[in-house]
Amino acid sequence: MSDHGHHHDHDHDHDDDQPGAHDAPLSGPALKVKALESLLIDKGLVDPKALDELIDTYETKVGPRNGARVVAKAWVDPAYKKRLLENGGGAIAELGYRGRQGEDIVVLENTPTVHNMVVCTLCSCYPWPVLGLPPVWYKSAPYRSRTVIDPRGVLREFGVDVPESVEVRVWDSTAELRYLVLPERPAGTEHMTEEQLAELVTRDSMIGTGQALTPAGRR
Amino acid sequence: MTRPVDLDALPAIPRDEEGPVFRAPWEAQAFAMVVRLHEAGHFAWKEWAERLSVEIAAARDRGEQDDGTRYYHYWLAALEKLVTEKGLIAGAELERRAEAWVEAAKRTPHGQPIVLER
Structure with missing residues (x-):
């Protein structure tokens, strides 16, 4: 990988340590990390694939499980759900998950008739304060392009079978606007607590490439 | 692995x-x-x-x-x-590279990946 003529920053404007730093897409530690990483890659001292592979291992560990708590609260608290759908960033901030990203999040509700899924066709805009690090496949060119052309085919590859009667809506993120999918609450969870419900909410279910787990499918 | x-x-x-x-x-x-x-x-x-x-x-x-x-x-x-x-890396090199990233970020519109041209 020594012949790289350029680098892509997949976390444009997302990985600053200081939430709210709108005019400084790269600054502070995020900038230092970017500079170090690109030099180490250029010099052949680290393999970018090996870095990605390792980071992928921790993709769900940033802001651990914040999004799952948001979803579980919406499932048990109708008033919260209403606020969440009307003003995603504001309702998410109520739980203490802030930052420029959080303020700009729109929440999309999956229903028996509509399945939402999220993509970023330009780069890989991602609501990481609630979802953690974007998975490698989310950043991949095939996911980005194919989701727009053939969303049902992509969903099938993720093991999600959406009946023809259900409308699939694909939402393209931008740096200014991120999306969080509110998955359907699984059947048979009426007696579960908010904490137990959060365990059922997977990362993929909040991107729209999966469903929430059923109580039986819980790990 | x-x-x-x-x-x-x-x-x-x-x-x-x-x-x-x-x-x-x-x-x-x-x-x-x-x-x-x-x-x-x-x-x-x-x-x-x-x-x-x-x-x-x-x-x-x-x-x-x-x-x-x-x-x-x-x-x-x-x-x-x-x-x-x-x-592995010279200190001055690191500073120059950080500056290059800041410049690249400045000329990149929101929503597009930042590309470092050299």
């Missing part, structure tokens, strides 16, 4: 039962760089642990609160010093 590194050798790394936890993507990136450089044989894990301890002790001496939130700032400081001392 990744051989797990010995997290117990490090001073109080933020972690849960499955491994390290991060507060922002750059923290995970900084973590990954150290693990991969170590695996490539550029330094021993024990040496890394010692360097990190030195940074944390220095922060404590400066009176910074040791609540874990700045852990990866120390991690990054230790990494920058180690790569320059090992001669």
Whole structure:
């Protein structure tokens, strides 16, 4: 990988340590990390694939499980759900998950008739304060392009079978606007607590490439 | 497959039962760089642990609160010093590259990947 003529920053404007730093897409530690990483890659001292592979291992560990708590609260608290759908960033901030990203999040509700899924066709805009690090496949060119052309085919590859009667809506993120999918609450969870419900909410279910787990499918 | 590194050798790394936890993507990136450089044989894990301890002790001496939130700032400081001392990267080179990224970010519209032209 020594012949790289350029680098892509997949976390444009997302990985600053200081939430709210709108005019400084790269600054502070995020900038230092970017500079170090690109030099180490250029010099052949680290393999970018090996870095990605390792980071992928921790993709769900940033802001651990914040999004799952948001979803579980919406499932048990109708008033919260209403606020969440009307003003995603504001309702998410109520739980203490802030930052420029959080303020700009729109929440999309999956229903028996509509399945939402999220993509970023330009780069890989991602609501990481609630979802953690974007998975490698989310950043991949095939996911980005194919989701727009053939969303049902992509969903099938993720093991999600959406009946023809259900409308699939694909939402393209931008740096200014991120999306969080509110998955359907699984059947048979009426007696579960908010904490137990959060365990059922997977990362993929909040991107729209999966469903929430059923109580039986819980790990 | 990744051989797990010995997290117990490090001073109080933020972690849960499955491994390290991060507060922002750059923290995970900084973590990954150290693990991969170590695996490539550029330094021993024990040496890394010692360097990190030195940074944390220095922060404590400066009176910074040791609540874990700045852990990866120390991690990054230790990494920058180690790569320059090992001669992997020159200090001036690092500064120039950071400036190049700032310039690239400035001329990139929101929503598009930042590209470093050279």
